Amino acid sequence: MTPDARSWTVAEAAAHLRRPTAADDKYSRGVVGVRTGSDRYPGAAVLGVEAAHRAGAGMVRYLGPDRATDLVLARRPETVAADGRVQAWVIGSGTDAADRAPHETAALGALLAGEVPVVVDAGALDLVPRRSRQAPVVVTPHGSEHARLRRDAGLAEASGDRVRDAADTAAALGVAVLLKGAETIVATPSGWSRVVTAPTSWLAAAGTGDVLGGVLGAVVAAASAERTLDAEDLGPLAATASLVHGRAAARASALRGGGPITALDVAGAVPLVIGELLSADAGDAAAQRAE
Ligand SMILES: NC(=O)C1=CN([C@@H]2O[C@H](COP(=O)(O)OP(=O)(O)OC[C@H]3O[C@@H](n4cnc5c(N)ncnc54)[C@H](OP(=O)(O)O)[C@@H]3O)[C@@H](O)[C@H]2O)[C@@H](O)CC1
Numbered sequence: 001m002t003p004d005a006r007s008w009t010v011a012e013a014a015a016h017l018r019r020p021t022a023a024d025d026k027y028s029r030g031v032v033g034v035r036t037g038s039d040r041y042p043g044a045a046v047l048g049v050e051a052a053h054r055a056g057a058g059m060v061r062y063l064g065p066d067r068a069t070d071l072v073l074a075r076r077p078e079t080v081a082a083d084g085r086v087q088a089w090v091i092g093s094g095t096d097a098a099d100r101a102p103h104e105t106a107a108l109g110a111l112l113a114g115e116v117p118v119v120v121d122a123g124a125l126d127l128v129p130r131r132s133r134q135a136p137v138v139v140t141p142h143g144s145e146h147a148r149l150r151r152d153a154g155l156a157e158a159s160g161d162r163v164r165d166a167a168d169t170a171a172a173l174g175v176a177v178l179l180k181g182a183e184t185i186v187a188t189p190s191g192w193s194r195v196v197t198a199p200t201s202w203l204a205a206a207g208t209g210d211v212l213g214g215v216l217g218a219v220v221a222a223a224s225a226e227r228t229l230d231a232e233d234l235g236p237l238a239a240t241a242s243l244v245h246g247r248a249a250a251r252a253s254a255l256r257g258g259g260p261i262t263a264l265d266v267a268g269a270v271p272l273v274i275g276e277l278l279s280a281d282a283g284d285a286a287a288q289r290a291e
């Protein structure tokens with residue numbers, strides 16, 4: 001079967017975002033647990049946490065090394081630096097599997113064996129083919145991380161057809177795959193796939209992938225607070241996060257006269273994009289009711 005290379009649309013993304021209601025509280029809106037960053041890459045923790053807040057998490061918990069925790073709290077004192085109830089985990093950004101302590105491997109393995117959805121990035125990708133899993137998982141590799149993930153899983157070398165490759169990895173591992181690039185491919189185990197084209201290549205900057213992890217964590221947590229998710233559900237949510245992320249980059253660049261942006265600039269523009277998508281969605285619904 002030839003995988004589907006259709007683009008994920010703005011209307012579809014808007015329908016996968018959630019506007020809080022008068023019945024909500026910080027827990028029902030979705031709690032993101034971020035277990036990222038290391039002494040070598042503490043910045044990735046700051047970026048993911050910032051992005052999860054900006055993408056509308058009701059609460060963000062951060063668990064990581066002391067220095068990263070201090071930096072996260074200095075940037076976002078709203079963050080809760082303690083374990084507790086979580087509706088989506090983000091793991092791996094800003095870590096290197098080669099430096100991971102055994103207790104951290106055990107803790108990440110327990111998350112994968114649990115029930116809460118997990119966004120797996122960078123230095124935690126090696127655990128996906130190696131640990132027993134029950135949690136619905138979405139992996140977020142870039143090209144070379146995807147090649148390594150396939151090697152770790154004993155899969156054939158990627159063909160170069162990125163849609164087919166992402167779909168094959170998703171089916172083989174039973175996870176949703178978000179393969180990053182100028183064109184981001186999202187695929188699920190059943191063969192569903194979509195393409196999200198970045199509207200600006202200023203997005204190709206260090207740390208923007210860490211921001212994407214936080215946005216995706218918040219989008220998944222909001223959905224997971226409402227209903228039980230599986231790997232299939234994570235595909236549309238991942239495509240939505242990618243579309244929001246790309247539009248935030250374009251918006252951040254436009255605010256700077258079309259010039260370059262940083263990862264924090266992308267996170268800072270996420271609320272504008274989510275606000276626009278939700279009002280466009282509300283406008284469409286009102287127009288349909290009037291018809
Ligand atoms: N502020 C922080 O704390 C930041 C922390 N960060 C954290 O750093 C950790 C390492 O991340 P990293 O993927 O950049 O690994 P790194 O060892 O540099 O590259 C290995 C090789 O991979 C390739 N490659 C790289 N990018 C690619 C791409 N987009 N698409 C395709 N290929 C790509 C490239 O190989 P080449 O193409 O040159 O053959 C390169 O030599 C990770 O935990 C991350 O979260 C970063 O997010 C930055 C901000």
Ligand SMILES: Nc1ncnc2c1ncn2[C@@H]1O[C@H](COP(=O)(O)OP(=O)(O)O)[C@@H](O)[C@H]1O
Pocket residue numbers: 142180181182183184198200201202203204205206207208209210211212245
């Ligand atoms: N040429 C490009 N044009 C637009 N977006 C890109 C391009 N290359 C990469 N991206 C996007 O930039 C982000 C980079 O993420 P990643 O590779 O994880 O970097 P980092 O680890 O530094 O955060 C991804 O969202 C990816 O889709």
